[in-house]
Amino acid sequence: MYIFGKSPLRIPDDLRKQSLAVGSTENEIIAAFKILNFNVVPTIINETMMALHSGMVSSFYSPPIVAAAFQWFAAAPFMTDYPLAPVFGALVIGEQTWNRIPKEYHWNYPILSET
Secondary structure, three states, rough: EEEEOOOOOHHHHOOOOOOOEEEEEOOOHHHHHHOOOEEEEEEOOOHHHHHHOOEEEEEEEEEEHHHOOOOOOOOOEOOOHHHHHHHHOOOOOOHHHHHHOOOOHHHOOOOOOOO
């Protein structure tokens, strides 16, 4: 996870001058950013682009791949050079689908649960 902004974000005070989009349901994160004196704007993810273009927000945090997929980076092109937090993820597929993938592409991970 990185923070993106409409202007360079070199130190925390740079971000304090911007309005930071935070998921409207992420109450703990909203509270944490507020304790750190950041200008938090609860935002629905589907409305982030509109919020960036309207000036409602001028920064957001996201994995770079998400910022690219949603084209948010175009409205806030300055990415911090330090990560905010790691992002963990998983891909779950059914056994029938897994078996259609050629064996040469299989990893040597055990199946975690049988279906």
